[in-house]
Amino acid sequence: MGYVGGSVVMNLLAAVLNVFSFSLLIPILKILFNVGSQSYELIPWSEVNSFADLTNNAYHYVVGFIAVYGHNRVLLGLCLVFCCIVLLKTACYFGAAAVMVPISTGVVKDMRMEIYRKILSLPIGFFSQERKGDIISRISGDVQEVETSITATIQMLIKNPILIIIYVGVLFVMSWKLTLFTIVFAPLVIAIMSSIGKRLKADSQEAQTFWSDTMSQVEETLGGLRVIKAFLAERKMENRFEQVTENMRAKRTKVSVRQASAHPVSELLGSIMIAIVLWFGGTLILGESAVIDAPVFLAYLAILYSVIQPIKDLAQAAYGIPKGLASMERIDVILQAENPITQKPDCIEAVQFKDSIEFSHVSFRYTDGDREILHDINLRIPKGSTVAIVGASGAGKSTMVDLIPRFYDVTSGAILIDGVDIRDLSLNSLRALMGNVNQDSILFNDTIFNNIAFGVESPSAAAVENAAKIANADEFISAKESGYGESVGDRGCRLSGGQRQRISIARAILKNPPILILDEATASLDTESEKTVQEALDNLMQSRTTIAIAHRLSTIRNADLIVVLDEGRIVESGRHEELMKLGGYYRKLHDMQAL
Numbered sequence: 001m002g003y004v005g006g007s008v009v010m011n012l013l014a015a016v017l018n019v020f021s022f023s024l025l026i027p028i029l030k031i032l033f034n035v036g037s038q039s040y041e042l043i044p045w046s047e048v049n050s051f052a053d054l055t056n057n058a059y060h061y062v063v064g065f066i067a068v069y070g071h072n073r074v075l076l077g078l079c080l081v082f083c084c085i086v087l088l089k090t091a092c093y094f095g096a097a098a099v100m101v102p103i104s105t106g107v108v109k110d111m112r113m114e115i116y117r118k119i120l121s122l123p124i125g126f127f128s129q130e131r132k133g134d135i136i137s138r139i140s141g142d143v144q145e146v147e148t149s150i151t152a153t154i155q156m157l158i159k160n161p162i163l164i165i166i167y168v169g170v171l172f173v174m175s176w177k178l179t180l181f182t183i184v185f186a187p188l189v190i191a192i193m194s195s196i197g198k199r200l201k202a203d204s205q206e207a208q209t210f211w212s213d214t215m216s217q218v219e220e221t222l223g224g225l226r227v228i229k230a231f232l233a234e235r236k237m238e239n240r241f242e243q244v245t246e247n248m249r250a251k252r253t254k255v256s257v258r259q260a261s262a263h264p265v266s267e268l269l270g271s272i273m274i275a276i277v278l279w280f281g282g283t284l285i286l287g288e289s290a291v292i293d294a295p296v297f298l299a300y301l302a303i304l305y306s307v308i309q310p311i312k313d314l315a316q317a318a319y320g321i322p323k324g325l326a327s328m329e330r331i332d333v334i335l336q337a338e339n340p341i342t343q344k345p346d347c348i349e350a351v352q353f354k355d356s357i358e359f360s361h362v363s364f365r366y367t368d369g370d371r372e373i374l375h376d377i378n379l380r381i382p383k384g385s386t387v388a389i390v391g392a393s394g395a396g397k398s399t400m401v402d403l404i405p406r407f408y409d410v411t412s413g414a415i416l417i418d419g420v421d422i423r424d425l426s427l428n429s430l431r432a433l434m435g436n437v438n439q440d441s442i443l444f445n446d447t448i449f450n451n452i453a454f455g456v457e458s459p460s461a462a463a464v465e466n467a468a469k470i471a472n473a474d475e476f477i478s479a480k481e482s483g484y485g486e487s488v489g490d491r492g493c494r495l496s497g498g499q500r501q502r503i504s505i506a507r508a509i510l511k512n513p514p515i516l517i518l519d520e521a522t523a524s525l526d527t528e529s530e531k532t533v534q535e536a537l538d539n540l541m542q543s544r545t546t547i548a549i550a551h552r553l554s555t556i557r558n559a560d561l562i563v564v565l566d567e568g569r570i571v572e573s574g575r576h577e578e579l580m581k582l583g584g585y586y587r588k589l590h591d592m593q594a595l
Contacts, residue, residue, distance in 0.1 A: 010096035142327035149324030160310035362413035388556035391565035435508035441500035443492030471506035
């Protein structure tokens with residue numbers, strides 16, 4: 001509020017100084033028009049109660065100075081005073097703008113942080129319904145639009161009303177008849193400007209939607225560049241992108257043309273108003289009982305013209321705000337999104353994992369889907385055991401393990417850890433019990449050291465290196481030019497698939513969780529890399545409760561329990577030898593891979 005208060009004070013000073021600068025025009029014009037020969041009696045300041053009395057006293061002093069110093073020196077003095085006042089006025093304008101800069105930049109920074117925090121807090125399910133390009137567009141383009149369209153108008157909304165109020169007040173003092181006549185045209189100006197900007201908000205919202213489509217396509221292109229080139233689809237993708245950008249160009253052209261009309265339309269209306277005032281003011285000067293003299297009328301016109309600029313700025317702000325509001329509505333889709341993964345106020349802190357994980361009659365369906373992904377799952381996973389989940393693609397394996405750290409909540413039933421419903425545990429303590437190694441190794445554009453240390457507060461170099469050794473990663477890391485300080489590139493592009501996976505395993509080892517979730521951790525690797533990574537996984541799985549999703553059944557032959565899923569149901573469970581003897585669905589999957 002201190003910045004806003006400073007801006008208000010600076011703008012008030014600027015407005016008052018501007019009025020004084022224009023008031024100086026009256027005695028200057030009196031001298032230039034040689035109308036300073038008449039004498040003026042000084043009215044006691046305590047009895048001054050009108051603009052005419054005020055100007056009378058000013059003329060008294062000017063006439064006195066002319067008598068002593070002559071016309072030329074007094075004119076020079078008045079011009080110098082005029083320049084000093086204008087200098088102070090412009091300094092106040094600058095100060096008013098400068099003190100608002102921290103607010104403008106701070107609002108944008110806070111908004112981006114708020115969106116980013118919301119993105120981190122929202123469940124994974126939210127982003128399966130939204131395009132990544134659209135999310136990026138909202139945190140970049142839409143926030144930028146808010147900055148240029150709304151925060152940039154904050155100063156206008158503070159400065160211009162102050163200027164308008166002070167200037168109009170002075171105009172009333174100078175000639176209330178002329179001012180009342182002028183104000184009659186204000187509603188007409190407002191009505192015309194309002195009609196021009198009526199569609200701006202809707203057009204701006206559509207333009208931002210096209211921008212989101214553009215960002216989404218760029219994101220898809222970067223992610224699928226290998227496929228695009230392999231299938232010679234460059235021209236096809238180019239045509240798609242051209243169509244999207246053409247739609248955005250057409251809509252933004254419409255918005256920009258409409259916004260660009262604000263200044264010339266307000267300029268035209270202002271000029272018409274000045275012409276009408278000139279005519280009406282001329283009748284007041286030229287009439288038999290003149291109520292205002294020519295120098296005062298010219299000063300009146302100067303102040304009136306100064307009122308027009310703030311009105312034009314407000315008109316432009318009236319265009320900018322709807323554009324910003326259109327972007328704010330798109331940002332609010334993220335900020336106002338409800339998070340179904342809630343934490344109870346009296347939640348329990350899970351300090352350690354003691355006994356078992358249990359699925360009790362668990363069923364699950366996505367909020368936007370009708371099909372039930374999991375149906376009546378009952379499973380107990382004792383501490384220290386290794387449980388493998390197998391089945392065809394789409395059977396619900398990944399969904400099942402995603403329910404344990406509450407990436408999603410069960411539709412019915414419950415998942416218990418040590419007999420406590422995981423919905424009664426705090427999210428942080430629940431997820432602190434678990435480590436994940438996924439099929440797609442998710443690395444960040446940072447050093448190898450920081451990727452291994454990700455999620456662990458200030459680990460020692462020795463601890464990171466030890467985790468890398470257990471994960472069979474230390475050898476290739478040490479061979480790098482910068483060792484652990486080597487950058488992995490965007491999503492680990494500077495490393496091979498096996499190397500990325502071993503970095504992920506080292507990250508899980510450093511976290512040292514009692515529960516380990518492996519989601520097809522070796523599915524995308526070649527045979528040699530798979531062997532190395534499997535050794536690292538064996539090291540990681542020692543003395544931990546492990547839940548492993550596997551496509552390659554050879555990697556889970558030694559699991560304590562193998563659970564076979566088919567269309568969201570457990571159809572078989574047991575050890576490898578038991579399931580093979582059973583000759584059911586697991587035996588069918590095994591024989592298909594053996595061919």
